[in-house]
Amino acid sequence: MKYIKLFIASSIIEFAQERASLSDFIRSLNDIYVPRGIYFQLTICEDLSNAVAKDRKQAEYNQTIREAQYFYILFGRGSDRADDAIYTIEEFDTALDQFRKAGAPKIYTYFRQLPEGESARKNIRDFMNRLDQEIGHYYSTFCNVDTLKLNMLLELTRDQTVGGTVKVEDGMASLDGHKMFSVADIPLYSKNETVQKLLAQKAQLEDEMGKLALEYAKNPAGDAMQRLLANSEQRNKIAEQLHTLEMDVLQLFRQSTEKRQLGQSLNWRERDALQMIDMGNYEAARTLLEDQTWKKEIRQAEEIIEIKKDAILEYISGQKTLIDTYKAEGNTAENARKVIAVYEDITALAAKHHMEPDVLYDYASFLYNQRQYQKSLEIAQRLEHWYALEPDTSAVRRAKLYNLIGLDYSAQNDFLTAKKAYQEVLKIYRDLAGKDSDVYQLNLANSCNNLAILFFDIGSFKEAEKLYREALKIHRDLAEKSSDAYLPYLANSCNNLATLLRNTGSFKEAEKLYREALKIHRDLAEKSSDAYLPYLANSCNNLADLFCNTGSFKEAEELCREALKICSDLAEKNSDAYLPYLARSCNNLADLLCNTGFFKESEELYREALKIYRSLAEKNPDAYLPDLALSCSNLASLLQDVHSFKEAEKLHREALKIRRDLAEKNPDVYLPSLAISCNNLAYLLSDTGSSKEAEELYREALKICSDLAEKNSDAYLPYLARSCNNLAYLLSDIDSFKEAEELYREALKIRRNLAEENPKVYLPKLQLVCDNLTALLEKTGRREEADSLRREVAEFYQKQLAQQ
Numbered sequence: 001m002k003y004i005k006l007f008i009a010s011s012i013i014e015f016a017q018e019r020a021s022l023s024d025f026i027r028s029l030n031d032i033y034v035p036r037g038i039y040f041q042l043t044i045c046e047d048l049s050n051a052v053a054k055d056r057k058q059a060e061y062n063q064t065i066r067e068a069q070y071f072y073i074l075f076g077r078g079s080d081r082a083d084d085a086i087y088t089i090e091e092f093d094t095a096l097d098q099f100r101k102a103g104a105p106k107i108y109t110y111f112r113q114l115p116e117g118e119s120a121r122k123n124i125r126d127f128m129n130r131l132d133q134e135i136g137h138y139y140s141t142f143c144n145v146d147t148l149k150l151n152m153l154l155e156l157t158r159d160q161t162v163g164g165t166v167k168v169e170d171g172m173a174s175l176d177g178h179k180m181f182s183v184a185d186i187p188l189y190s191k192n193e194t195v196q197k198l199l200a201q202k203a204q205l206e207d208e209m210g211k212l213a214l215e216y217a218k219n220p221a222g223d224a225m226q227r228l229l230a231n232s233e234q235r236n237k238i239a240e241q242l243h244t245l246e247m248d249v250l251q252l253f254r255q256s257t258e259k260r261q262l263g264q265s266l267n268w269r270e271r272d273a274l275q276m277i278d279m280g281n282y283e284a285a286r287t288l289l290e291d292q293t294w295k296k297e298i299r300q301a302e303e304i305i306e307i308k309k310d311a312i313l314e315y316i317s318g319q320k321t322l323i324d325t326y327k328a329e330g331n332t333a334e335n336a337r338k339v340i341a342v343y344e345d346i347t348a349l350a351a352k353h354h355m356e357p358d359v360l361y362d363y364a365s366f367l368y369n370q371r372q373y374q375k376s377l378e379i380a381q382r383l384e385h386w387y388a389l390e391p392d393t394s395a396v397r398r399a400k401l402y403n404l405i406g407l408d409y410s411a412q413n414d415f416l417t418a419k420k421a422y423q424e425v426l427k428i429y430r431d432l433a434g435k436d437s438d439v440y441q442l443n444l445a446n447s448c449n450n451l452a453i454l455f456f457d458i459g460s461f462k463e464a465e466k467l468y469r470e471a472l473k474i475h476r477d478l479a480e481k482s483s484d485a486y487l488p489y490l491a492n493s494c495n496n497l498a499t500l501l502r503n504t505g506s507f508k509e510a511e512k513l514y515r516e517a518l519k520i521h522r523d524l525a526e527k528s529s530d531a532y533l534p535y536l537a538n539s540c541n542n543l544a545d546l547f548c549n550t551g552s553f554k555e556a557e558e559l560c561r562e563a564l565k566i567c568s569d570l571a572e573k574n575s576d577a578y579l580p581y582l583a584r585s586c587n588n589l590a591d592l593l594c595n596t597g598f599f600k601e602s603e604e605l606y607r608e609a610l611k612i613y614r615s616l617a618e619k620n621p622d623a624y625l626p627d628l629a630l631s632c633s634n635l636a637s638l639l640q641d642v643h644s645f646k647e648a649e650k651l652h653r654e655a656l657k658i659r660r661d662l663a664e665k666n667p668d669v670y671l672p673s674l675a676i677s678c679n680n681l682a683y684l685l686s687d688t689g690s691s692k693e694a695e696e697l698y699r700e701a702l703k704i705c706s707d708l709a710e711k712n713s714d715a716y717l718p719y720l721a722r723s724c725n726n727l728a729y730l731l732s733d734i735d736s737f738k739e740a741e742e743l744y745r746e747a748l749k750i751r752r753n754l755a756e757e758n759p760k761v762y763l764p765k766l767q768l769v770c771d772n773l774t775a776l777l778e779k780t781g782r783r784e785e786a787d788s789l790r791r792e793v794a795e796f797y798q799k800q801l802a803q804q
Contacts, residue, residue, distance in 0.1 A: 008042065008072045023044065029156070066094065069104055073091065075088070111124075111128065111139060143187060161438075170246075177531020188249055188253050190280060192249060198245065206235065216228060233615050266314060269294060270321055285321075289322035289325065315346075316355075346359050357386050371622060387401065415458045415712055415715060419455075423451060429444040429447045448468070459714045460714050476493075498512075499542065502545065511543070517539045518540065537570075543556075543559055557592055557596075564582075579612050587609045589602075590606045590638075603635070626670070628658060633676075633677065636648040652681040653681065655677050656680075671704050671708060672704075685697070691734055705723045717754065732779070747769045754766075763797055767793065
């Protein structure tokens with residue numbers, strides 16, 4: 001068991017309720033972390049024996065302080081007992097002395113925000129001045145104990161050996177999905193005008209939704225359903241904005257806390273702004289940090305060698321706080337422009353004076369999250385050049401940068417360059433894990449997974465499988481040591497490897513891994529349904545997909561329906577977060593029902609998914625237009641199967657238009673899906689006699705796939721073979737036999753090579769091309785040649801099966 005010691009010093013009289021609340025909070029943390037092998041040991045004033053003399057008790061306190069890793073000290077107005085503050089200040093001095101000697105404990109000093117007109121007693125005011133003028137220790141203010149809880153939660157989880165994901169959603173702070181406490185009374189949250197406005201709008205819409213639901217129940221034939229849908233869409237939009245903003249508020253809180261703890265030199269403007277942030281006064285903080293005279297002072301300081309470094313560092317620090325303040329006031333286009341303008345200013349300063357390289361990484365990450373991938377890459381490459389000139393740059397920093405570069409390239413479908421970046425990340429963490437496995441094993445496993453996902457996407461299945469297996473072994477070992485902490489990672493690794501094995505035809509092992517992931521997620525969801533029900537639904541869908549591949553349709557349907565029920569319930573509670581999950585579950589069950597001939601229910605589900613994605617795409621086209629196009633294609637394919645050609649064509653054309661527009665803006669990402677839509681519509685048109693337009697679309701798809709395969713053959717040769725086969729089939733029907741034969745032979749060659757690498761997947765596809773080509777040869781009077789080709793492919797088929 002790893003023990004982490006915390007000490008809380010405070011006036012015994014003033015903070016009795018706060019100490020009790022913090023004790024309860026630490027107990028709730030231990031409920032989560034003790035199963036992970038971590039125990040938080042909290043010492044507060046009442047913990048030490050009252051049976052000893054005061055000087056002896058204080059000596060015990062002081063020894064306990066010296067052994068602590070975290071020291072929190074709370075001051076209020078001051079009690080009537082003259083010695084109360086004296087002993088508390090002595091405890092601070094003990095902690096400070098120990099910190100100067102050993103680098104621990106970390107010290108957090110809080111002063112309660114007093115009502116207007118009240119002031120603290122003189123000894124406390126003197127101590128505050130001493131912190132400012134003599135010690136240079138930055139303190140915080142608070143008006144509610146939840147501020148201290150949030151600080152503790154963020155600081156403890158920042159320790160890599162503790163870990164944990166902290167979120168704020170709907171006014172509640174959570175840790176790894178466990179709800180911990182309300183943040184409603186923390187000023188940074190309660191005085192955020194945008195947050196409060198969104199909360200009020202959300203509450204009003206929820207109230208209206210209840211009334212409309214009653215109205216609909218009484219009169220289903222009226223317009224209540226339409227108004228319910230409109231209400232739901234608006235609520236989803238508001239909730240999505242709120243949840244994004246809540247995380248930005250959390251980030252501002254995190255950064256302001258960390259800056260005080262790090263003890264770096266801060267300009268007076270930023271010090272005062274941090275106090276304003278504590279009180280939730282965003283406008284005052286912005287005013288201080290936007291001060292144009294500060295920028296002028298920096299330009300002047302650049303010319304004065306003796307003072308420029310510290311002044312520039314303070315300025316960059318203050319502007320980073322300004323960025324976090326902008327983000328916490330709302331994710332608007334105007335705020336994004338302001339953030340970019342500030343980053344441009346401080347990254348130029350950082351580069352010019354070769355200091356604070358982290359601001360370039362932060363800027364590149366911000367641009368990536370804004371989907372400005374090329375600009376993000378440019379900034380990241382500037383930082384890469386910087387690191388090349390700094391051999392002492394930490395390995396972890398280099399790994400983070402290469403991972404971001406890999407993400408930028410992957411987002412632009414430059415998989416080969418992304419691969420090099422991810423391989424560099426893997427190499428770094430492999431070296432680090434060799435030196436300190438306890439700290440870096442998880443990073444190593446995550447790096448294996450990231451690179452494996454890329455290999456999977458480009459069709460390099462052998463490399464992907466090797467890395468997935470390595471990640472799985474690491475996560476399994478970690479989960480054996482601390483199941484509560486690492487079981488979610490183990491389930492993710494099981495799912496990843498199982499998906500690859502399913503796609504390469506190794507169904508038996510894939511089923512075993514999917515079942516393991518499903519059991520883990522089912523167990524986790526029983527303990528914490530809010531956190532793990534979405535993962536349970538995903539595991540149900542994954543295993544159902546496998547059962548569809550193996551013809552176990554009954555089991556597949558049961559799992560699809562379970563996933564659909566979970567996602568439907570989740571979407572009712574939080575539609576903005578879970579509507580995409582619901583749409584996916586609708587699509588999955590619809591696929592299954594379509595394949596088993598239940599077209600009516602399948603169509604209903606496809607239409608529900610389409611309706612959801614259409615609604616989501618209206619609100620956020622960048623995120624959901626690709627899903628809308630896919631949903632159009634799914635429904636169109638079903639309608640085509642049941643001969644509803646007119647609506648099917650309309651939907652295929654809609655999908656084609658969406659993907660054409662997306663490909664014009666970002667060809668590297670969307671050209672593959674454009675080729676799919678060209679093929680889909682061409683297939684329908686060839687069935688309905690519009691051969692000319694069908695041929696044009698097939699040729700467009702062929703050109704796209706040919707170009708893609710030249711750049712990245714591993715990823716796109718399967719697409720090229722399909723396009724060759726499709727166009728050849730059409731040309732054979734219209735008696736263009738010569739070109740059709742050439743295309744069939746190209747498809748045959750590609751699939752033969754692919755079948756040598758992955759026979760389970762590509763042998764059936766090779767046989768399909770062979771059948772098409774032999775039919776053409778027989779149609780043109782070349783029966784002997786057709787028979788020879790059949791024998792040749794059959795021998796190849798048997799040889800590959802024997803090698804397995």
